[in-house]
Amino acid sequence: MSKITSGSGDAAAAPLPYAVIGAGPSGLAATRALTRRGIAVLGYELNADVGGLWDIDGPRSTMYESAHLISSKTTTQFAELPMGDDVADYPSHRELKKYFHEYADRFGLREHYRFGTEVTQVEPHPDGGWMVRSRSLRASTSGGSASTSGASGGGASTSGASGGGASTSGEHAETVDRVAGVVIANGTLSEPNVPQLKGGFDGEIFHTSAYKKATVLAGKRVLIIGAGNSGCDIAVDAVHHADSVDMSVRRGYYFVPKYLFGKPADTLNQGKPLPPRIKQAVDSRVLKLFTGDPVKLGFPKPDYKIYESHPIVNSLILHHLGHGDLSIKPDVDHVDGSTVFFRDGTSRDYDTIVLATGYTLHYPFIDPALLRWNGWSPQLYLNIFSPQRDDLFVMGMVEASGLGWQGRYEQAELIASYVQAKADRPDEAAAFAAKTRGPQPDLTGGYHYLGLERMSYYVNKDAYRGAVRAAIEELS
Incomplete structure (x- = not known):
């Protein structure tokens, strides 16, 4: 009524x-x-x-x-x-x-x-x-x-x-x-964006929207699809609990540390904005000084300039890549049972797939x-x-x-x-x-x-x- x-x-x-x-x-x-x-x-x-x-x-x-x-x-x-x-x-x-x-x-x-x-x-x-x-x-x-x-x-x-x-x-x-x-x-x-993977997966699949704490990944072979800010956060969580952690990505990313010169990075350069091309050139060079080259750690080279997509504010993911705690995989082609097949022809077995595929x-x-x-x-x-x-x-x-x-x-x-x-x-x-x-x-x-x-x-x-x-x- x-x-x-x-x-x-x-x-x-x-x-x-x-x-x-x-x-x-x-x-x-x-x-x-x-x-x-x-x-x-x-x-x-x-x-x-x-x-x-x-x-x-x-x-x-x-x-x-x-x-x-x-x-x-x-x-x-x-x-x-x-x-x-x-x-x-x-x-x-x-x-x-x-x-x-x-x-x-x-x-x-x-x-x-x-x-x-x-x-x-x-x-x-x-x-x-x-x-x-x-x-x-x-x-x-x-x-x-x-x-x-x-x-x-x-x-x-x-x-x-x-x-x-x-x-x-x-x-x-x-x-x-x-x-x-x-x-x-x-x-x-x-509202999670949940893609349909080709094939059938025997393990657990869930979107980051359902993720609350890293203990659910304990002892699991984990694949995280997507490397946005939430995906990177969860990957950093997972390396302390999971048996193994991989990230599947389609394109490269720019990574911004939370601190530059001892201050929160986004508090710098708060005056009159620089012209885009100058800011892109300057900031990309500064970032390389602080984060190095993510391509050397397995990420694809970005096919766009910095700030043309939302940057990843997480340098810990690079830290763990450098320590061998996780690895980068290409885009998923299909799944079969517990095996995930990637676009480059490689494959690997997993227990859990986490969809960091946005909203x-x-x-x-x-x-x-x-x-x-x-x-x-x-x-x-x-x-x-x-x-x-x-x-x-x-x-x-x-x-x-x-x-x-x-x-x-x-x-x-x-x-x-x-x-x-x-x-x-x-x-x-x-x-x-x-x-x-x-x-x-x-x-x-x-x-x-x-x-x-x-x-x-x-x-x-x-x-x-x-x-x-x-x-x-x-x-x-």
């Missing part, structure tokens, strides 16, 4: 709220930016508390025990809440979960969320705004002020702490809320056409604004080296500026909305990114933040 509510109480007495789906970093940023301007928010979150995928106990968290930030706290943190001196340069997921709790506490964000709630459908309302259909995953849930908050990994999540939020009882009780607009902020790293964008609760989905990802203005609707936004669908959560907060600030302009300066808002239906500004910063699925929403940090800040100024 469904209960229909106006989302924020009597629609005649108060404006409809904006739905925010997810309470991870992007969802929290959106809720903070909107409520800071007095815009009502009805938040939805699948987990029992805030933190997104950084809450390892969340129902769709893809976190693992050894996970840490690959960017430093200095370049990642929200400007309104710097991390303390007692927090490590590269915090663990435990420290980050605590940080998001502090952020939610500081700005009273939990009261806007309905936790333990899954969004199942978002669709336009015939009289304007949207209908958000959700279900409570707890025995009882009450809208109003929530005392807990939840992880926004992947699928649907709901929470909303406005006074008229629905009060339902009974497991999986369904609620339908009418809202003024929708901000999708359920993350980009919750796909996952917005299952909304019609893809409303996001102008084309190929691998939605085609959104500034990776935020749907050209189909002026009341539909996506938070966090952006990847860039060094963008951090502050860069995502600026996304939220732009959304809030636009929503406020619609109410106070409709002509200016309409002019901006017309832009969102036009061509996308160049967000590459002059870099030629690889044409891969995981790069389909990749931008240059400086070009992107500049464009977003300019749009905020235009609407201010």
